[in-house]
């Protein structure tokens with residue numbers, strides 16, 4: 001923001017200005033210059049897996065989780081944007097987390113919603129959420145809904161890595177809800193549920209009576225049905241994508257696309273603040289733009305996504321960002337699968353979502 005020159009301020013008398021300043025008041029025409037500028041320009045951007053891998057390997061060598069300062073206590077490399085230095089965007093936070101053999105990322109809970117998309121996993125790498133151990137197999141997507149206890153326990157002999165997706169910037173900066181964090185008294189929360197418990201309760205036959213009462217865990221109130229802890233196994237998602245590609249027409253913008261639904265409602269969005277798609281691309285998509293932000297994680301394949309004037313060339317495990325209002329389309333080299341991440345539900349909650357084709 002350009003500094004105001006003294007001449008610009010002359011329209012107010014010295015008396016008026018001091019009355020305003022003494023009373024914590026500002027004239028709108030000056031406030032107006034600052035509004036909308038806390039977040040800088042969010043540019044199209046890409047983080048190549050090779051670089052991410054170097055970074056996560058290096059910090060793994062340098063710092064054991066046990067030595068991390070109090071706070072989240074997670075060993076994570078966080079992609080940041082030129083316009084917003086704490087995350088990829090002002091709504092969506094992505095991170096690449098590692099847990100070495102024998103380590104535990106200690107149990108805590110928070111108001112932010114989180115999910116894990118497994119990059120390097122195995123049966124003995126477990127995210128424990130709300131009393132159940134969820135094994136993290138490659139490309140599994142596991143929810144850690146708001147205010148549920150969670151810890152990440154690596155009982156295997158391999159380092160595990162995954163993509164964290166949280167609505168942290170929205171919660172901590174925009175909503176300024178900074179006091180919604182709590183550490184568990186134990187490093188590992190007790191495992192109180194048998195394997196498969198959470199999934200089993202959200203099947204085609206499910207408990208229905210009296211569920212509303214404790215729909216929203218913790219101190220929050222809301223009119224949305226809370227997302228349960230849940231593991232979307234990649235083998236199921238992959239099969240559904242394959243069936244879709246064999247039998248259906250692709251979406252013009254998203255290819256063969258599946259939305260991860262909130263298991264409690266059977267509908268997207270997965271979280272009130274963020275929605276997720278598995279997208280199988282076989283051909284170039286049509287350009288469009290929207291005011292929601294999209295981040296992508298490349299599950300498989302190579303290609304390029306054109307965003308405004310930029311061409312983001314991607315391969316397996318790269319992360320890239322499509323900022324608001326930028327015209328974009330995807331061009332897979334051959335077949336590719338993307339995880340699409342969007343803050344669209346926030347815009348929709350305010351009747352504020354807009355999408356159009358370039359003229």
Ligand code: GTQ
Nearest residue numbers: 072074076095097114164
């Ligand atoms: O694993 O609980 O990347 O609390 C940032 C904050 C991961 C987690 C992050 C967190 C976590």
